[in-house]
Amino acid sequence: MARPSVMVTRRWPAAVEARLAENYDAVLNTGDKPLSPAEFRQALKTYDAVLPTVTDRLNAEALDVPATRTRILANYGVGYSHICEQTARSLGLTVTNTPDVLSECTADLAMTLLLMAARRAGEGERELRAGGWTGWRPTHLVGTKVSGKTLGIIGYGRIGQEMARRAHHGFGMTIIVQNRSRVDPSILAHCNATQVDSVEELLPQCDFVSLHCPGGDGNRHLINAARLDLMKPGAFLINTARGEVVDERALIQALMFETIGGAALDVFDGEPRINPDLMQCDNVVMLPHLGSATREAREAMGFRVLDNLGDFFEGRDPRDRVI
Ligand code: DGY
Numbered sequence: 001m002a003r004p005s006v007m008v009t010r011r012w013p014a015a016v017e018a019r020l021a022e023n024y025d026a027v028l029n030t031g032d033k034p035l036s037p038a039e040f041r042q043a044l045k046t047y048d049a050v051l052p053t054v055t056d057r058l059n060a061e062a063l064d065v066p067a068t069r070t071r072i073l074a075n076y077g078v079g080y081s082h083i084c085e086q087t088a089r090s091l092g093l094t095v096t097n098t099p100d101v102l103s104e105c106t107a108d109l110a111m112t113l114l115l116m117a118a119r120r121a122g123e124g125e126r127e128l129r130a131g132g133w134t135g136w137r138p139t140h141l142v143g144t145k146v147s148g149k150t151l152g153i154i155g156y157g158r159i160g161q162e163m164a165r166r167a168h169h170g171f172g173m174t175i176i177v178q179n180r181s182r183v184d185p186s187i188l189a190h191c192n193a194t195q196v197d198s199v200e201e202l203l204p205q206c207d208f209v210s211l212h213c214p215g216g217d218g219n220r221h222l223i224n225a226a227r228l229d230l231m232k233p234g235a236f237l238i239n240t241a242r243g244e245v246v247d248e249r250a251l252i253q254a255l256m257f258e259t260i261g262g263a264a265l266d267v268f269d270g271e272p273r274i275n276p277d278l279m280q281c282d283n284v285v286m287l288p289h290l291g292s293a294t295r296e297a298r299e300a301m302g303f304r305v306l307d308n309l310g311d312f313f314e315g316r317d318p319r320d321r322v323i
Contacts (some may be wrong), residue, residue, distance in 0.1 A: 215242025
C-alpha cells in the first residue's frame, strides 16, 4: 500500500525529518521559506497531511480549497490560533497540536524574561556592548527584586503551571491565578496558588504578570489600556503566549509614560514585524519567539507530530486532536 504523503511547511530538526522520511512519502522544506497562501492551497490539494506551524497563517483565504486531498493538519507547536477553526471544520480537517513537551522550556524562557526585565539585563548588555560601561557604582542600572514578590499568571494550563512552579519553589513568589475555568484545588496547592475570578481582580495585586493563555480572537487585546492601568506602577508584564493578547499600542503608551515598570515580550502582533515604537522603549526586553527553542523541545515537538500522524493513519483518534 502506498505510504501517506506529508508536506512539512518549514525546516524541522534533522532527527525528526529523517524519521518522517522513513515513515512517509515526505516533502520537506529544505529552503525553510514560508509558504504563500497559494502554495498552501496547492499543498491541501496534493498531500494527505500538511504539517504547518505558527508562521503559516491559515485563515479562511489560505484554506479556501473546494476539495482537499489533505485530511489532517498536524501542527508543530501547541498554539493553533493561526488555523481558522471554522474553515478547518467545514473542510472536515482533523487538527492536532504538540502540548506537554514544550511546557518546561517555555516556562524557563518566561522566567528568563521576567528576570531580564526586573534586573535590566537587556539594558546592561546593550550598554556594555556599545562600550558605554564606566564601571561599578551603587546607582548603576538598579532594578527590582524578584524573590518573594507576587506573580500573577493568566492562563493556568501546563505552561502556566510550570511557570508557577519555577517562581514559587525557586524564587519564593506568591502565585495568583486567573483562568477561564476553575482550577482543581490540588493543582493550585502545588504552588500554594490562589485563583481569582477576573483579570481585573488579579492585576492590582501583582508585581509581575505573566500571560499563558491561548491567542486568537477570543483573547485579542485581553491586556488593553484599561487593564494596564490596573497594574501596580512598578509592575512588569511578561508575554510568551501570543502577540495579539496584548494591545501593543496601549502597552507602548504604558512603557513610554512609565505607568508600569516594564515588559518582556517573546511574541508580537504581526511578528516578525516589530512596532518601531517598541524599539524606542528601554524598559522592554524583546526576544524573537524563542519559547520552545531548545534542541530537546523542538525534537520532542516533531516526534509528537509523528505520534499524531501515526494514530491518524492507523485509524486511531490522534492523542492531541484539537479540532
Ligand atoms: C507554540 O508551540 O505554540 C509556539 O509558540 C510555536 O508555535
